[in-house]
Amino acid sequence: MSLLFKGRQQASSHKVSVMQRFFMFFADHFRQGINSLGELYRVPFASLMTIGVLGFSITLPSTLYIMVENTEQVTEQWQQASEISLFLRSDVNDTQAQQLIGRLSSWNEINSVEFVSSQQGLEEFQRLSGLGEALDYLDENPFPPVVLVIPTSKHASPKAAADLLDKLRKEREVDIGKLDIEWLERLYGLLSIAKELVYLLATLLFFAVVLIIGNTIRLNILSKRDEILVMKLVGATDAFIQRPFLYTGFWFGLLGGLMAWVTVTFILIWIGWSLDAFMQQYQIQLDITGLNIQALVFMLLLSVFLGLLGSFLSVQKHVDEIEPK
Amino acid sequence: MIKFEEVSKTYPGGQQALSKVDFHVEQGEMAFLTGHSGAGKSTLLKLISLMERPNVGRVLINGHDLGKVKRKQVAYIRRDIGMIFQSHQLLMGKSVFDNVALPLIIEGHTRKTIFKRVDAALEMVGLRDKTKSLPITLSGGEQQRVGIARAVVNRPPLLLADEPTGNLDPKLSMEIIRLFEDFNSAGVSVFIATHDLGLIARMKYRTLTLKGGRMITDGLSQQGGWS
Numbered sequence: 375m376s377l378l379f380k381g382r383q384q385a386s387s388h389k390v391s392v393m394q395r396f397f398m399f400f401a402d403h404f405r406q407g408i409n410s411l412g413e414l415y416r417v418p419f420a421s422l423m424t425i426g427v428l429g430f431s432i433t434l435p436s437t438l439y440i441m442v443e444n445t446e447q448v449t450e451q452w453q454q455a456s457e458i459s460l461f462l463r464s465d466v467n468d469t470q471a472q473q474l475i476g477r478l479s480s481w482n483e484i485n486s487v488e489f490v491s492s493q494q495g496l497e498e499f500q501r502l503s504g505l506g507e508a509l510d511y512l513d514e515n516p517f518p519p520v521v522l523v524i525p526t527s528k529h530a531s532p533k534a535a536a537d538l539l540d541k542l543r544k545e546r547e548v549d550i551g552k553l554d555i556e557w558l559e560r561l562y563g564l565l566s567i568a569k570e571l572v573y574l575l576a577t578l579l580f581f582a583v584v585l586i587i588g589n590t591i592r593l594n595i596l597s598k599r600d601e602i603l604v605m606k607l608v609g610a611t612d613a614f615i616q617r618p619f620l621y622t623g624f625w626f627g628l629l630g631g632l633m634a635w636v637t638v639t640f641i642l643i644w645i646g647w648s649l650d651a652f653m654q655q656y657q658i659q660l661d662i663t664g665l666n667i668q669a670l671v672f673m674l675l676l677s678v679f680l681g682l683l684g685s686f687l688s689v690q691k692h693v694d695e696i697e698p699k
Numbered sequence: 700m701i702k703f704e705e706v707s708k709t710y711p712g713g714q715q716a717l718s719k720v721d722f723h724v725e726q727g728e729m730a731f732l733t734g735h736s737g738a739g740k741s742t743l744l745k746l747i748s749l750m751e752r753p754n755v756g757r758v759l760i761n762g763h764d765l766g767k768v769k770r771k772q773v774a775y776i777r778r779d780i781g782m783i784f785q786s787h788q789l790l791m792g793k794s795v796f797d798n799v800a801l802p803l804i805i806e807g808h809t810r811k812t813i814f815k816r817v818d819a820a821l822e823m824v825g826l827r828d829k830t831k832s833l834p835i836t837l838s839g840g841e842q843q844r845v846g847i848a849r850a851v852v853n854r855p856p857l858l859l860a861d862e863p864t865g866n867l868d869p870k871l872s873m874e875i876i877r878l879f880e881d882f883n884s885a886g887v888s889v890f891i892a893t894h895d896l897g898l899i900a901r902m903k904y905r906t907l908t909l910k911g912g913r914m915i916t917d918g919l920s921q922q923g924g925w926s
Contacts, residue, residue, distance in 0.1 A: 376778070377772055378761045378763050378776060378856075382856065394809070604790055607782060607784075608782070608805065609778035609802060614774075
């Protein structure tokens with residue numbers, strides 16, 4: 375629309391059908407998008423460096439994240455096998471212990487119960503620890519009778535097992551109850567710290583990516599200074615001038631994201647090989663997950679977002695600054 | 700068409716480029732602006748094309764006060780003014796066609812319109828056979844004509860030219876002026892800044908003369924009016 379001359383014929387006042395304008399809009403964007411890709415292709419080395427920075431910056435947190443997620447899954451497997459050790463009071467004799475076992479067997483939270491008498495405990499300790507002779511100096515057997523309780527799989531989760539433990543502790547014969555997944559809970563805590571660190575690292579790296587893309591786009595803008603001046607002189611709006619640079623940011627993001635996905639895939643396959651050997655020793659089944667289509671889409675979206683954000687911030691600032699004088 | 704009301708412009712640093720300039724170029728008129736280098740010609744044109752804003756006074760185009768134009772609207776204002784520069788301001792990496800088509804692409808015309816209009820504009824300046832050439836391979840006069848084709852391709856009602864014949868010999872200069880006369884006779888208002896007095900002397904056009912930022916003569920060209 376002409377601001378100075380009413381009724382002056384310009385593109386927007388031409389008789390162009392809505393459909394046609396709709397189509398033109400996409401055709402224009404498509405053309406500009408392809409042009410921007412062509413610009414990247416014309417300076418392959420510089421483009422690859424920027425794409426590489428973006429790709430690797432996303433690779434690192436992605437890999438770490440997937441590793442942490444998978445470790446969590448492994449620990450969940452272990453927790454399923456949790457058992458509760460009940461150390462009975464030393465004055466409890468075998469008969470009383472058997473009565474306790476009889477009672478516990480009927481609880482529906484409990485899958486099976488095993489009794490280790492103080493004598494058995496002593497023998498096992500002597501056999502495994504190699505400190506058997508030291509025990510000979512003691513007047514009496516220091517080992518309390520122990521009942522090992524294996525909860526049903528439904529009650530094997532950390533929370534349910536802890537509840538069960540509380541209930542068991544109330545039994546008269548029980549002195550100390552111990553859940554053997556407490557160390558796993560500690561690991562769990564460590565893992566959540568690791569996760570926080572991954573998030574922190576990711577945030578910092580993403581910041582860096584936005585700045586790097588922003589700077590790259592800034593250099594692109596400056597190298598096209600003369601062209602931008604001419605375009606402004608003949609009436610180009612800022613939005614029109616900014617568009618090709620935004621597309622450049624988009625392509626950086628998309629290609630960087632693809633690169634990250636490929637890299638993460640290779641890293642995980644490679645780690646998978648060495649992990650397999652390690653895990654077999656512990657008879658743990660571990661399939662590294664996280665390389666699905668969802669992850670790909672997420673990584674691409676994230677990296678396109680970062681690319682666009684970087685270029686957006688840059689064009690907002692620098693296209694504005696170039697004014698014909 | 701172009702109206703200056705008591706316009707003064709002082710650049711940051713205190714250099715006074717224009718002081719109390721007052722004139723009116725009518726619609727459909729062709730006028731020259733002349734004066735020594737540094738007399739304020741460029742500043743005056745920059746005030747019209749909104750590259751600079753006046754400190755005092757008003758600049759009006761077709762009755763619209765440019766002081767009320769917001770930053771975001773500047774681009775649209777420039778689409779109404781065909782501008783021609785001494786330094787041509789062409790995109791050296793793009794073909795003649797792309798250069799001339801630029802204002803149309805910016806306005807969002809369809810491909811068909813673009814082809815038709817670029818063709819017509821290049822025909823007018825006599826460069827139809829150079830469509831695919833790069834500007835760098837053209838002579839100075841040809842480059843200037845590409846610039847003119849670009850300025851008129853979207854048929855603006857007003858043409859501004861800053862030293863359009865600056866680097867050209869008298870014969871080529873005359874050809875360029877003849878082009879402007881053609882546009883003018885088609886109803887376009889033309890305003891040309893030049894220090895080429897010989898060129899103006901050969902024609903009877905209204906001439907505005909600037910000296911030290913002041914308008915000293917306004918009337919038909921007189922030889923040596925400001926020297």
